Amino acid sequence: MNANATLAPSLRHNLDMLKNALGHSTDFIVRSFRIGDAPAFVSAALLYTEGLADSKIIDEFIMEPLMSGICRSADFGARLANHRDPLALLKDSVLTVNGLSVVPDAGVLLEAILSGDTAILIDGSDRALIAATKGVEHRSIAEPASQTVIRGPLEGFVESIRVNTALIRRKIKDPRLWLETIQIGTVTRTDVGIMYINGIADDSIVREVRQRIERIDIDGILESGYIEELIQDEKWSPFPTIFNSERPDAITAGLLEGRVAILVDGTPFVLLVPALFVQYFQSPEDYYHRWDVSSLIRMIRYMGFLIALVGPSVYIAVTTFHQEMIPTNLLINLASQREGVPFPAFIEALLMEVTFEILREAGIRMPRAVGSAISIVGTLVIGQAAVEAGIVSAAMVIVVSITAISSFVMPSYNMSISIRILRFPLMGLAASFGLFGIFIGLILLVLHLCSLKSFGAPYMTSIAPFYASNQKDTLFRLPRWGIAKRPRLLNRNNPTRGRNPPQT
Amino acid sequence: MRKTFALVLLALTLSLLLTGCWSRKEMNDLAIAMGIGIDKADDQYLLSVQAVVPNAVAANRGSSGGLPVVTYKSQGKTIFEAMRRMTTVSPRKIYAAHLRVLVLGETLAREGIADALDFLTRDHELRSDYYIVVARAASAEAVLKRVTALERIPANKLYTSLQISEKVWAPASTVTLNKLIQEMVTEGKSSVISAVEVWGDSRAGATKNNIENIDPPGRINANGLAIFRKDRLIGWLNETESTAYNFLVNNVRSSVVEFPCPKGGSLAAEVIRSDTRIKGKVVDGKPRVDIFIRAEVNIGEVACSIDLMNERTIKALENAGAEELKSLCLQSIRTMQRQYRLDIYGFGEAIHRAAPAAWSKLRTDWNGHFANMDVSIEVDYRIRRLGTIGNAFKDKIKE
Numbered sequence: 001m002n003a004n005a006t007l008a009p010s011l012r013h014n015l016d017m018l019k020n021a022l023g024h025s026t027d028f029i030v031r032s033f034r035i036g037d038a039p040a041f042v043s044a045a046l047l048y049t050e051g052l053a054d055s056k057i058i059d060e061f062i063m064e065p066l067m068s069g070i071c072r073s074a075d076f077g078a079r080l081a082n083h084r085d086p087l088a089l090l091k092d093s094v095l096t097v098n099g100l101s102v103v104p105d106a107g108v109l110l111e112a113i114l115s116g117d118t119a120i121l122i123d124g125s126d127r128a129l130i131a132a133t134k135g136v137e138h139r140s141i142a143e144p145a146s147q148t149v150i151r152g153p154l155e156g157f158v159e160s161i162r163v164n165t166a167l168i169r170r171k172i173k174d175p176r177l178w179l180e181t182i183q184i185g186t187v188t189r190t191d192v193g194i195m196y197i198n199g200i201a202d203d204s205i206v207r208e209v210r211q212r213i214e215r216i217d218i219d220g221i222l223e224s225g226y227i228e229e230l231i232q233d234e235k236w237s238p239f240p241t242i243f244n245s246e247r248p249d250a251i252t253a254g255l256l257e258g259r260v261a262i263l264v265d266g267t268p269f270v271l272l273v274p275a276l277f278v279q280y281f282q283s284p285e286d287y288y289h290r291w292d293v294s295s296l297i298r299m300i301r302y303m304g305f306l307i308a309l310v311g312p313s314v315y316i317a318v319t320t321f322h323q324e325m326i327p328t329n330l331l332i333n334l335a336s337q338r339e340g341v342p343f344p345a346f347i348e349a350l351l352m353e354v355t356f357e358i359l360r361e362a363g364i365r366m367p368r369a370v371g372s373a374i375s376i377v378g379t380l381v382i383g384q385a386a387v388e389a390g391i392v393s394a395a396m397v398i399v400v401s402i403t404a405i406s407s408f409v410m411p412s413y414n415m416s417i418s419i420r421i422l423r424f425p426l427m428g429l430a431a432s433f434g435l436f437g438i439f440i441g442l443i444l445l446v447l448h449l450c451s452l453k454s455f456g457a458p459y460m461t462s463i464a465p466f467y468a469s470n471q472k473d474t475l476f477r478l479p480r481w482g483i484a485k486r487p488r489l490l491n492r493n494n495p496t497r498g499r500n501p502p503q504t
Numbered sequence: 505m506r507k508t509f510a511l512v513l514l515a516l517t518l519s520l521l522l523t524g525c526w527s528r529k530e531m532n533d534l535a536i537a538m539g540i541g542i543d544k545a546d547d548q549y550l551l552s553v554q555a556v557v558p559n560a561v562a563a564n565r566g567s568s569g570g571l572p573v574v575t576y577k578s579q580g581k582t583i584f585e586a587m588r589r590m591t592t593v594s595p596r597k598i599y600a601a602h603l604r605v606l607v608l609g610e611t612l613a614r615e616g617i618a619d620a621l622d623f624l625t626r627d628h629e630l631r632s633d634y635y636i637v638v639a640r641a642a643s644a645e646a647v648l649k650r651v652t653a654l655e656r657i658p659a660n661k662l663y664t665s666l667q668i669s670e671k672v673w674a675p676a677s678t679v680t681l682n683k684l685i686q687e688m689v690t691e692g693k694s695s696v697i698s699a700v701e702v703w704g705d706s707r708a709g710a711t712k713n714n715i716e717n718i719d720p721p722g723r724i725n726a727n728g729l730a731i732f733r734k735d736r737l738i739g740w741l742n743e744t745e746s747t748a749y750n751f752l753v754n755n756v757r758s759s760v761v762e763f764p765c766p767k768g769g770s771l772a773a774e775v776i777r778s779d780t781r782i783k784g785k786v787v788d789g790k791p792r793v794d795i796f797i798r799a800e801v802n803i804g805e806v807a808c809s810i811d812l813m814n815e816r817t818i819k820a821l822e823n824a825g826a827e828e829l830k831s832l833c834l835q836s837i838r839t840m841q842r843q844y845r846l847d848i849y850g851f852g853e854a855i856h857r858a859a860p861a862a863w864s865k866l867r868t869d870w871n872g873h874f875a876n877m878d879v880s881i882e883v884d885y886r887i888r889r890l891g892t893i894g895n896a897f898k899d900k901i902k903e
Contacts, residue, residue, distance in 0.1 A: 235505075236505050236506065236509045319530075319531050320528050320529065320530055320531075321527060321528060321529075323529070323531060323534065323599065323601060323602075324601035324602070324629070324631060328536075328538075328602045328604070328660075331531070331536060331602060332536065332556055332558050332561050332562060333558075333562045334531055335531040335532060335534065335536065335556075335558040335562075336558035336559045336561065336562030337562070338530065338531045338532040339532055339558060339559050340532075341532065344528075344530055345530060345531075425516050428516055429516070431528075434527075434528075444512075
């Protein structure tokens with residue numbers, strides 16, 4: 001069947017054509033029946049995909065009206081058979097289901113059926129009625145696993161885009177919250193939604209997002225990561241330039257700041273652009289706790305970022321190049337721990353880091369049931385046994401552990417992966433050039449970060465370019481009455497959040 | 505972009521090959537030197553280095569039975585040469601950045617220390633925060649060959665006891681390399697270095713026996729000060745002279761001073777603050793200095809019968825104490841003027857500051873002028889507190 005095939009007036013012909021098009025797939029249900037009663041009746045058929053369509057709606061609001069009441073009479077059969085537009089008659093006076101449309105095109109019809117709608121074909125009509133009966137089973141809304149909070153909403157996005165848009169709309173009841181849907185993927189035809197608040201989001205960013213998404217030419221989209229990779233600005237950077245979250249509150253907050261959300265059907269991870277470097281150190285929870293607590297916690301996060309990035313490399317540099325920097329007693333202690341360790345500090349660190357990365361990866365992949373066994377073995381390997389066997393020094397275990405723990409302080413997992421990667425070149429630099437090497441590495445890193453852009457916004461916005469007004473919510477979070485303005489991205493659209501003088 | 509990325513990757517990969525080429529040194533390839541001793545025999549320097557045995561010192565390993573330090577010796581025409589020759593006896597490279605004390609042997613000190621100090625100032629590895637001491641009546645090596653208890657590393661023991669006693673004991677003084685060199689090159693002040701003595705059985709002192717004994721047979725202690733003319737040792741200050749020296753150069757942070765009681769006996773007081781000002785002037789071409797010492801003390805111990813609750817007694821005590829300190833200082837200055845003709849107090853500097861024009865005439869034979877100069881001292885004692893009791897309970901003891 002070619003894509004533009006039209007329907008013929010013959011029901012039998014249409015059914016054969018559609019069945020052939022779907023390769024007689026067994027989940028494609030054709031229910032044939034009659035409207036009216038002998039001698040005057042019209043043959044009809046109901047087509048839907050099992051599992052995608054809600055059978056309750058089909059039974060109660062389509063089958064029941066069509067096969068009972070006036071439809072059971074020969075009079076109605078005759079009237080339908082002789083009617084100029086039988087589908088309009090059914091639509092206007094019989095079917096109780098809402099969301100009905102008439103299509104003449106077999107391609108559109110198939111797509112509707114495959115999205116969960118139900119088609120009604122009647123003999124003698126070269127068009128079909130489509131009833132909205134989408135009723136895909138989806139996971140119930142649960143707490144997000146990747147971004148947990150102590151205080152704040154405990155709901156997370158699910159795999160259905162419809163539920164996800166509803167979750168956002170439930171938080172923003174403003175008509176200016178606009179949603180555009182595009183189907184991407186020549187085979188999967190995945191719904192991709194672009195959501196923004198008209199009047200707050202900058203038009204040029206919205207346009208850019210739309211263009212980049214429309215440019216995508218791919219057979220299938222299975223997760224928002226596909227989209228992220230295809231539309232991000234910088235292809236060769238270890239840093240993520242598109243933010244993602246499975247928390248509706250985080251996405252809503254982004255929309256309110258003038259960002260654009262990209263929702264993809266089939267994944268709970270919603271993308272948010274433009275993304276800034278500092279955004280990866282902010283958790284939705286920062287805004288739910290008191291401002292002083294949040295500011296302190298943010299500082300801990302930046303500290304954790306630094307430790308995770310340069311922890312092992314500083315240890316390598318200081319212990320192999322700059323022993324004069326270590327307090328004497330500590331130096332003696334460290335030196336005694338290193339007695340008998342066969343490897344240079346760099347190899348030692350590399351061994352431990354790689355072991356830890358393996359454990360971490362195994363922790364994610366392994367079946368839950370063997371988890372505890374592996375973690376016991378892992379702790380022993382990475383901890384005591386390695387030290388007692390004299391392969392690594394105890395201090396190195398401490399350094400690697402604190403580094404590992406610090407890398408989980410970041411609320412965003414994809415930033416912590418970047419840091420995981422960057423740690424290794426820095427360790428190499430430290431082993432070759434000492435602190436000098438580390439600083440060369442850090443300077444290169446800063447240069448790179450400053451060169452990045454995310455949908456037109458410089459990645460380091462707020463810090464470089466420096467915006468004084470953004471500082472209220474960058475390294476610190478000031479009290480809410482201190483943050484009257486939205487952060488400055490590219491736009492100056494509607495910058496005022498609200499004015500709340502502190503209560504006296 | 506791809507090209508830059510590839511280049512960066514290449515640079516990083518290649519840099520790995522450089523590991524070990526530069527100044528990289530693992531901690532277990534170092535012999536951490538805590539004390540260095542320099543002696544001189546004929547025209548050769550004898551270098552002894554006290555290096556830490558990390559395993560025997562580290563916190564949690566328990567004592568592995570060995571001594572915490574080992575002393576290596578070598579010799580050479582220069583210190584640098586001797587240092588490198590030491591690798592033939594030491595299994596590891598001597599790492600001197602954590603040096604705590606530099607001990608100069610008496611013979612070397614009498615011949616002049618300037619040459620020996622050049623390497624230590626020039627070498628980049630050494631920090632300049634170690635203390636310099638002179639071994640009195642002993643070689644530097646002997647000082648570094650004493651095992652000490654409590655502070656397991658002997659050089660550290662010397663360092664900390666100098667540090668603490670400088671803080672709480674007026675006769676003690678510490679000298680670091682920068683301070684010493686600065687004093688040596690400054691006009692109008694000769695240098696002084698703390699002296700260290702070795703006591704007891706030197707053979708037993710160098711073995712484990714020394715720390716297994718409750719009364720260690722061999723000891724080292726800081727005692728008095730060594731005085732230098734230019735860079736040569738010419739004599740020693742005893743405890744009272746050292747006390748006077750430290751009061752005069754305003755180096756007393758806290759100490760104990762004695763007060764004579766009116767009816768005999770004495771009481772001791774703790775100095776809690778002390779400040780000395782030296783004012784130099786030149787009158788009719790003759791230099792003179794006026795010294796003001798202002799000290800605040802707390803009564804610490806009363807070993808005589810005295811009524812401390814009477815304000816007049818306190819006043820009288822203050823005056824008697826001031827006289828005592830004054831005569832102590834004057835006596836020391838007199839010794840320096842008569843016996844050594846050497847200005848260790850920096851009076852010349854004070855004159856230089858006060859009368860630069862006159863100084864240009866005096867500088868050529870400053871020590872000669874110093875020997876004949878007038879010195880006046882004024883001491884202002886303030887007794888602040890009496891401690892937790894008033895009068896001594898001894899007077900109230902009933903039969």
